[in-house]
Amino acid sequence: MGYRVVVAGATGNVGREMVNILAERGFPADEVAVLASSRSQGDQIEYGDTGKLLKVQNIEHFDPAGWDMALFAIGSEATKVYAPKFAAAGCTVIDNSSLYRMDPDVPLVVPEVNPDAIDGYKARNIIANPNCSTAQMVVALKPLHDAATITRVVVATYQSVSGAGKVGMDELFEQSRNIFVGDSAEPKKFTKQIAFNVIPHIDSFLDDGSTKEEWKMVVETKKILDPKIKVTATCVRVPVFVGHSEALNVEFANELSAEDAKRILREAPGIMLIDKHEDGGYATPIEAAGDDATYVSRVREDPTVENGLALWCVSDNLRKGAALNAVQIAELLGRRHLKKGNEAALIADEARETANED
Template identity: 80%
Template sequence: MGYRIVVVGATGNVGREILAILDERKFPADEIAAVASSRSAGERITIGESDKELKVRNIEHFDWAGWDIALFAAGSEVSKKYASAAAKAGCTVIDNSSLFRMDPDVPLIVPEVNPEAIDGYKAKNIIANPNCSTAQMVVALKPLHDNSKIKRVVVATYQAVSGAGKSAMDELFQQSRDIFVGDPASPEIFTKQIAFNVIPHIDSFLEDGSTKEEWKMVAETKKILDPKIKVAATCVRVPVFVGHSEAINIEFEDEITAEEAQDILRESPGIMLVDKREDGGYVTPVECVGDYATFVSRVREDSTVDNGIQLWCVSDNLRKGAALNAVQIAELLGRRHLQKA
C-alpha cells in the first residue's frame, strides 16, 4: 500500500522536477495529485520523461483530507494561504518556500545532514526544505564538521537563473539573443542585464548591507548544522540556466589536511568527489544538470588561516537545491513515521 501525494505548484520548474523525481525514484505513491493555481487548472502535464499524464487541479477547491504528503513548490504566498490548512487536515506538508524555515516548531531538513530533526515535525505537521544554495553547501560541510569541527565559513555563490523561476530563464535567453543580433538587452526580472554579466544581488537588501539570500545561508546553516558556526556569504546571480556553484573557504578548530578532507568527502553520502589537479579535472554547472549528487572539486589547503580548507561545490539547484531534497524528505518521513502496512 502506497501514499497519496499532492504536488503543489506542479506546473512550475520545481514542481515538474518533483514529479519527475518521484517517478525516477519509484516513490511508493498510489495516487499523485498535480495542483496549481486556477490559471493552470485543467492543463495536462507529463511526469518526467514517461508517458504518464496528470490533469492539474485547482488549489482553491482542493480537499486535503485523506492525502498523506503535500510537497509545496509554489512560493511563500501560496504556502502562507494553504500549507497550514493542509497540515491541519492531516496531510503532512513539505514546503520549499522560505515561509517556515526559521520557525522553531518546523524542522529544516537535509536528509544527509540532520535526518533526526524530522522527528519534530508533529508540532505543526510541516517540514521545511532549505534554500537551494544552503542545501548543497551543508551536504559538503556536514562530514567535514563531524571530523574536525567547523568554526567559520566564507562562501561566494554563483547561482543559476533558474533559481528565480522560468521568467528569469526566459530573460537570460532573450537578452542573449538580443545582444547577438544587436538589439538592446533590457532587464525586467533582474535589476541589471544578466546575459554576459554577473549580478551581486539576490533577493532584497537588509539594513546591514547584506541581502536576504545571504542571510538565509547564514541562518539556515546554523539551524541545520550547528548554531556556533560563523558564516559569511556573498550571493551572486550568473548567466547559467541550471546549476549553482559555490567557492567555500572553511576554518576548522582542529587540524585537517586537504588529503584528509578528500578522503572524508569521497565516502560521504550525497557527495561525488571529482578532484583531479589537471585540465578539466573538476565539475562545472552544465555537468551536474539532471544529477542527484552534490559535486565537490578543487579541495586544497588555505594557508591564510590555521586549519583552513578551500573547495568548489556544484549541484543542480532544481534537484538537490529543491525538488530532490523535498522527495528525500518524503522518503525519510515515510521510513521514520508514516510507514504503510
C-alpha cells in the same frame, strides 16, 4: 498500500522536477495529485517517463483530507494560505518556500545532514526545505564538520538564473539573443542585465548591507548544521541556466589535511568528488545539471589561516537544491513515521540510502 501524494505548484520549474523525481525514484505512491492556480487547471503533466499523464487541479478547490503528504513549490504568499489548511487536514506539508524555515516548531531538513530533525514535524505537521544554495553547501560541509568541527565559513556563490524561476531563464535567453542581433537587452526580472554579466544581488537588501539570500545561508546553516558556526556569504547571480556553484573557505577547530578531507568526502553520502590537478579535473554546472549529487572539487589547504581548507561545490539547484531534497524528505518521513507503502518499495528505498552512504 502506498501513499497519496500532492505536488502543489506542479507547473513551475521546481514542481515539475518534484513530479519527475517521484517517478524516477519509484516513490511508493498509489495516487499523485498535481495542483496549480486556476489558469493552469486542466493542463496535463507527464509523470516522469512512465507515460502516465496527470491532470492539473485548481489548488483553491482541492480537498487535502485523506492525503498523506504534500510537496509545496508555490512561494511564500500562497504557502501562507494553503499550508496550514493542508496540515490541519492531516496532510503533512513539505514546503520549498522560505516561509517556515526559521520557525522553531518546523524542522528544516537535509536528509544527509540532519535526518533526526524530522522527528519534530508533528508540532505543525510541516517540514521545511532549505534554500537551494544552503542545501548543497551543508551536504558538502557535514562530513568535514563531523571530522574536525567547523568554526567559520566564507562562501561566494555563483547562482544560476533558474533560481529565479522560468522568468529568470527566459530573461537570460531573450537578452542573449537580443544582444547578438543588436536589439535592446533591458532587464525586467533582474536589477541589471544578466546576459554576459554577473549581478552581486539576490533577493532584497537588509539594513546591514547584506541581502536576504545571504542572510538565509547564514541562519539556515546554523539551524541545520550547528548554531556555533560563523558564516559570511556573498551571493551572485550568473548567466548560467541551471546549476549553482560555490567557492568555500572553511576554518576548523582541529587540523584536517586536504588529503584527509578528500578521503572523507569521497565516502560521504550525496557527494561526488571530482578533484584532479589537471585541465578539466573539476566539476562545473554543466556536469551537475540533471544529476542528484553535490559535486566537490578543488579541495586544498588554505595557508592564510590555521586549520583552513578551500573547496569548490556545484549542484543542480532544481534538484538537490529544491525538488530532490523535498522527495528525500518525503522518503525519510515515510520510513521513520508514516510507514505506509509496499514492503518492496520501502526496502528498495532503504537500500538506495545505504548504497549512498557506502
